[in-house]
Amino acid sequence: MTLYHAYRGLAYVVGVLLAVCALVALPLKYLLEDGSTLQQLGSDISFLWVVHGWVFMIYVVVAFLLSRRLGWTPQFTVLALVAGLVPLLIFWVERKVAQRARAEDPELAST
Template identity: 40%
Template sequence: MQGALTRYRIIAWIVGVVLLALTVGMVLKYGPADDATLVETVGQVHGFLYMVYLVCTFDLSRRVPWPFKRMLLVMLAGTVPFFSFWAERHVTRHWVPVAEPALSE
């Protein structure tokens, strides 16, 4: 389970950063710069990485018995700027059980 959590945390941060870059690209495209280059390149990268994010989230949700609604909410976190960072932190702190340390004899 620890490997699935680590993979999820890494891809959540990557998807979050790329989504922020895509948001900046959207501002540049529809703002005064009128330049769509960043959106065209980063948009495709974000689309691919979001699919990897979905797979990692599904893997984690199967290893940690989450309800279907929670899994969907975490999956949707990769579509809203800054929300994937919040979801990653919330998943790590609240929704994944921490293994108890072994008792020393």
Template identity: 40%
Template sequence: MQGALTRYRIIAWIVGVCLLALVVVGMPLKYLGDNDVVVATVGPAHGFLFMIYLVLTYDLARRAGWAFPRMLLVMAAGTIPFLSFWAERKVSHVWIPAELAKSPV
């Protein structure tokens, strides 16, 4: 499960940073500066990376034995700026350690 957690943590940060770049830099440039270069570049990359985020979140949820609503909550966290960082922290420091403590080694 450690490999799945590491993959999830990396993609959660990448998706979070891309989303912030879109919202904080790209959207103001597009709508206030009439320049859509950032949105045209980062937008498709974020979309592709978000699909990878969904797959890796599913993989982690399956390995950890999460309930379906928890998995959906973590998946949805990648759509709201800053929430993917919170979800990554919650998953890696609260939920997964609790799962590991329950399982016999």
């Protein structure tokens, strides 16, 4: 597995985890009546925040290494690094990274 493919896989995992946490677990846990079944579900799946945090740390390292390999600008590097902190943004950034990788290093993106 190449660095590029590791980045793409991690981006999807981080994005899905953040979306589930922010758009499902958080509203269920804090916006519903205490003790309800759905509120309990939100509370039960809140452990995914911890999973997201650990996977996000790996994502940051891989994204940084890929940015050095492909010679991204500091602005684009920062965007890629923080994309996993804003729900759904990471999916757009991952597409931009894929487009750049194909344009700048077709061999890296094709393997």
